[in-house]
């Protein structure tokens with residue numbers, strides 16, 4: 171695989187020298203192993219035997235008929251072990267760490283979902299696992315903290331700064347620099363300094379590779395639209411990337427508009443952001459006048475990141491991708507609708523993509539095909555939704 175650090179003007183490695191050396195070592199090993207047949211075979215083995223891949227590309231016939239427009243297919247990442255796409259990346263990176271001779275895995279987590287996916291693979295591969303989490307997030311996400319502990323991980327509450335994700339990232343990076351000889355930093359989305367955006371894309375591309383094969387088998391042609399929610403952008407780039415050269419396939423990323431784009435409570439980094447450097451890479455980001463990331467919000471905890479992957483930033487600028495947004499309210503409506511019509515409770519993150527598809531499908535004729543990435547299942551969100559919607563459903 172060819173080394174790729176920049177996507178247009180986005181990406182790069184904007185970090186101190188001592189960290190750059192450590193990241194270079196990760197990059198060298200990633201490019202070395204990713205093309206190795208044994209590495210690929212081992213990854214494929216765990217996907218079959220542990221993750222449960224390939225998962226179905228499900229024709230949502232009831233939803234399609236109800237909306238009366240384009241055919242809607244759901245890529246069922248919600249059926250993976252641990253209930254979301256994140257495991258695709260954590261298995262890939264833990265295998266790389268093993269090849270590099272590392273015994274200790276560190277990660278940061280905000281909502282806790284990446285922490286759980288990391289703790290899961292560390293348990294399975296017998297690795298020591300340390301998860302940095304802002305102290306406030308450990309209180310908000312107490313159940314995920316307990317899950318990580320159950321899986322044998324050590325959760326370190328970070329008490330610096332705002333005590334949220336940003337500070338957890340800083341703590342993890344400091345640990346990485348100090349302990350690089352035995353430690354691997356397992357990053358959770360297609361963001362951060364090189365090589366993480368391309369590495370996470372590579373491990374998540376299994377989504378699009380399978381979907382491409384499946385739609386050709388099931389429909390005999392490529393889809394007209396691909397739709398996925400965008401937090402950092404890993405499930406979306408995983409679906410999109412294997413179709414990027416197929417110019418007739420439109421790609422649509424859906425950002426969280428929270429309480430509305432005219433409020434401060436959203437995380438629409440592409441829609442309303444501007445170019446800047448955060449967490450060691452250049453992307454479209456929501457920042458204040460001094461370049462500090464702004465506070466972000468979404469009803470879906472997995473989507474509230476103030477930046478977005480460099481490749482999405484690039485596709486937005488070049489027009490290869492279209493990026494839109496969906497409010498909390500519309501995502502909650504889609505959460506209920508998919509549950510009722512298809513018997514599938516989606517993650518609140520994924521419900522953003524479903525909400526957009528519910529608008530889009532109606533505008534298209536019944537010859538058109540849409541694939542939407544169902545990035546995760548909604549069991550984790552039921553209690554939260556009960557608190558918001560209560561008996562009104």
Ligand SMILES: *Cc1c(COP(=O)(O)O)cnc(C)c1O
Pocket residue numbers: 254255256283358359360399400401402403404405406472473517519520545546547
């Ligand atoms: C974490 C998460 C997301 C957002 O992350 P991306 O990197 O943008 O994919 C989306 N859906 C689910 C279910 C998640 O857990």
